[in-house]
Amino acid sequence: MVAAILCLAVRTGNVADAVDEATGLRGFMARDMKPVFKAKVIGPAATVLLRKALRNDKRDWPNL
Numbered sequence: 537m538v539a540a541i542l543c544l545a546v547r548t549g550n551v552a553d554a555v556d557e558a559t560g561l562r563g564f565m566a567r568d569m570k571p572v573f574k575a576k577v578i579g580p581a582a583t584v585l586l587r588k589a590l591r592n593d594k595r596d597w598p599n600l
Contacts, residue, residue, distance in 0.1 A: 551563065552564040559591060560591065
């Protein structure tokens with residue numbers, strides 16, 4: 537069971553490449569980026585809720 541789950545792991549490079557292809561924008565962070573706070577953060581980023589991710593997405597998203 538664990539081996540099956542580990543086989544489904546997605547590498548960060550693949551995710552970055554998919555973002556590049558889907559949005560036409562850079563899908564990775566610069567290597568010199570550092571955390572602003574020392575606290576651990578869990579959950580989705582609030583910025584994900586604020587704008588469309590894909591240029592061809594015609595849905596009307598609420599401005600939270």
